[in-house]
Amino acid sequence: MTVSKPLSDLQIATSAKMKPITEIAEAANIPLEAIEPYGKYKAKINTNLIQGTPSGKVVLVTATSPTPAGEGKSTVTVGLADALKQLNQNVMVALREPSLGPVMGIKGGATGGGYAQVVPMEDINLHFTGDLHAITTANNALAAFIDNHIHQGNVLQIDPRRIIWKRALDMNDRALRKVVVGLGGPGQGIPREDGFDITVASEIMAVFCLATSLENLKERLGNIVIGYTYAKEPVFVRDLGVEGALTLLLKDAFQPNLVQTLEGTPAIIHGGPFANIAHGCNSIVATQTARKLADIVITEAGFGADLGAEKFMNIKARQGEFAPSAVIVVTTIRALKMHGGVAKSQLSEENVEAVQNGLPNLAKHVDTVRAFGVEPIVSLNRFITDTEEELAVVLNWAKSINLRIARTNVWEEGGKGGLELAREVLEVLDQPNNFSPIYEISDSIEQKITAIVQKVYGGIGVQFTDEAKKQMAQIESFGWDMLPVCMAKTQYSLSDQPKLLGRPIGFTITVREIIPKLGAGFLVCLTGDIMTMPGLPKTPAALRMDVDENGEAVGLF
Known part of the structure; x- marks a missing residue:
C-alpha cells in the first residue's frame, strides 16, 4: 500500500482559497475607507479611522525553552484563534512579522504551520508589505546622517570612537558583525570601526513596536542615543535634527497589516523584534487596534516564558497600559525529551523516561507565569511522532498539580484541533487575575x-x-x-x-x-555569548528554496 506524503506548509497555504481582504475587513468591522489594499489578500489599516476604546481581552501565547526548530507557538496561536471563532467568539490574531534571517536560516517562517496558518504565507515570510525594509532603511539612513555630520565638520563634536549606533540588515550575516567604514582617503569620510545588527535587533524596530502613535514614534526616534561626544556627553537623534526624516520613512510601515488565517479569522501582523536579543513582541499599535475590533486578541511573544513573555509583561504591557487576561505555555513531547537528556537526532523515538525528566523545564515556565499573577494554561502541541504513553506522562503530571492543560492538534486539524484549548481559555477569561510586573521601574x-x-x-x-x-x-x-x-x-x-x-x-x-x-x-x-547579528547554519533553509516556472515559491516552511 502506498502511503501519501503529507502536504507541506507551503502546499497547504498555496492551495487554500483565500477571501478578498475587503471581506476580511468587513467581517472585522473595519471601514473600507480605513484599509489600503496591497493586492487582493493583504492591506494596511489606517488606525486613525478605527473608532472605539481598546477593550478586548489579551491572550498571550508563550512556550517552554524550545528546540532549534521551535515548538509550534505561532501555529497554536493561529489554531486557537480559529477554534475560538468556531465557538462563535469575536476574535483576532496579532502576530509579529517574520525576519528573513530565520526564514533563510534554520528556524523557518513565522506564519504558523499545517492547517493553522496565516496567509498569504509566502508573501508574509518574504517581503510582505515592505515594513522590515522601511525599518532597515531608516536605521541605515541614521547611520549615514551620523557619518555625514562628522565628515561635514562635526559641529556636535561626536567622538567616532564612541558611536554606538550600528547599521542593519535583515539577514543572518556574521561577516558584518564588525566592519571598518570611511576608508579611502578624506573624500570617503572618517575611518572608524562599525558593525551591523540584524534589523529585528535594531532600536528602530523596538521603537516602531512600542510607539503608540505617529507623534510618539517621532518623539521616541528623537530620543535615541547614537553615541557620545569627546567630552563623553550623550548625543541624541534630535541633536542631529533628523527624527522627522526617519518618521517620514516609517509613516506607511507604521500602519498595521491585515491578513487572514486559513479559516478566515482576521489577523494583524506588524513588527517583529527577536525575543533573545530584543523584546520579542508585535507592535502596541497592532495589539491595541485588535483590542478595538475584537473581544479576544490572541498574540504571541518569542521563544519561552523566560524571554518573550517576561518582556511582554515587564515592558510591552507596562508601556501599552494593558494586561494579559490569560497566558498559554506551549510545550511538546520532543522539547521535554530534549530537556530530559535526549539528543536532538533521537527526539522522534519514544522515551517516556526522558519526557518525565524534562518536566522540570515546563514546571519552571509555569512558575514564571504565576510569578506575574496569572494562572497559565499548558498547550500540549501534538506531533505525529508522539506516543500515547509519552502524552500521558505530561497529562497526568498536570492533573496531579491541578494545572490546566489541553492537547492541541491544530497543525493537522486547524481550529477543530484547538477546541479543547479554546474552552479552557474561555473559562480563564471569566476569572480575575492579579497581573503585575515583577519589578518596579524605580528599582535599581x-x-x-x-x-x-x-x-x-x-x-x-x-x-x-x-x-x-x-x-x-x-x-x-x-x-x-x-x-x-x-x-x-x-x-x-x-x-x-x-x-x-x-x-x-x-x-x-x-x-x-x-x-x-x-x-x-x-x-x-x-x-553570555549572545550576538545581535546571528550567523547562518551549515545547511541553511535557503538551500531548499526555489521558484518554479510559474513564479510560485518552492521550499518555504
Whole structure:
C-alpha cells in the first residue's frame, strides 16, 4: 500500500482559497475607507479611522525553552484563534512579522504551520508589505546622517570612537558583525570601526513596536542615543535634527497589516523584534487596534516564558497600559525529551523516561507565569511522532498539580484541533487575575536584573563584567536607570549557557554589556555569548528554496 506524503506548509497555504481582504475587513468591522489594499489578500489599516476604546481581552501565547526548530507557538496561536471563532467568539490574531534571517536560516517562517496558518504565507515570510525594509532603511539612513555630520565638520563634536549606533540588515550575516567604514582617503569620510545588527535587533524596530502613535514614534526616534561626544556627553537623534526624516520613512510601515488565517479569522501582523536579543513582541499599535475590533486578541511573544513573555509583561504591557487576561505555555513531547537528556537526532523515538525528566523545564515556565499573577494554561502541541504513553506522562503530571492543560492538534486539524484549548481559555477569561510586573521601574538596574534572574530564570544572582559596571555607572549618572531592562540571552536554556538544559539550579547570569535604548525606553543587557547579528547554519533553509516556472515559491516552511 502506498502511503501519501503529507502536504507541506507551503502546499497547504498555496492551495487554500483565500477571501478578498475587503471581506476580511468587513467581517472585522473595519471601514473600507480605513484599509489600503496591497493586492487582493493583504492591506494596511489606517488606525486613525478605527473608532472605539481598546477593550478586548489579551491572550498571550508563550512556550517552554524550545528546540532549534521551535515548538509550534505561532501555529497554536493561529489554531486557537480559529477554534475560538468556531465557538462563535469575536476574535483576532496579532502576530509579529517574520525576519528573513530565520526564514533563510534554520528556524523557518513565522506564519504558523499545517492547517493553522496565516496567509498569504509566502508573501508574509518574504517581503510582505515592505515594513522590515522601511525599518532597515531608516536605521541605515541614521547611520549615514551620523557619518555625514562628522565628515561635514562635526559641529556636535561626536567622538567616532564612541558611536554606538550600528547599521542593519535583515539577514543572518556574521561577516558584518564588525566592519571598518570611511576608508579611502578624506573624500570617503572618517575611518572608524562599525558593525551591523540584524534589523529585528535594531532600536528602530523596538521603537516602531512600542510607539503608540505617529507623534510618539517621532518623539521616541528623537530620543535615541547614537553615541557620545569627546567630552563623553550623550548625543541624541534630535541633536542631529533628523527624527522627522526617519518618521517620514516609517509613516506607511507604521500602519498595521491585515491578513487572514486559513479559516478566515482576521489577523494583524506588524513588527517583529527577536525575543533573545530584543523584546520579542508585535507592535502596541497592532495589539491595541485588535483590542478595538475584537473581544479576544490572541498574540504571541518569542521563544519561552523566560524571554518573550517576561518582556511582554515587564515592558510591552507596562508601556501599552494593558494586561494579559490569560497566558498559554506551549510545550511538546520532543522539547521535554530534549530537556530530559535526549539528543536532538533521537527526539522522534519514544522515551517516556526522558519526557518525565524534562518536566522540570515546563514546571519552571509555569512558575514564571504565576510569578506575574496569572494562572497559565499548558498547550500540549501534538506531533505525529508522539506516543500515547509519552502524552500521558505530561497529562497526568498536570492533573496531579491541578494545572490546566489541553492537547492541541491544530497543525493537522486547524481550529477543530484547538477546541479543547479554546474552552479552557474561555473559562480563564471569566476569572480575575492579579497581573503585575515583577519589578518596579524605580528599582535599581541591579535589582531589576536580579529579579528576572531569580524569579524568571531560577538562578541565584548576577555577575557584571568590569565593562558592564562602568556602563551601569554611566547610565545612572545620566539618570537613565529608571527604565525596564531587556535581557539578551540564549533561548535554549534558562541560564545564559545554551547547553545547560532542563531546569538548572545554582547558576549565575553574567551581564557583559548594558546598552541604553532611550528611544525604545529600556536598557539592553547582553549576557553570555549572545550576538545581535546571528550567523547562518551549515545547511541553511535557503538551500531548499526555489521558484518554479510559474513564479510560485518552492521550499518555504
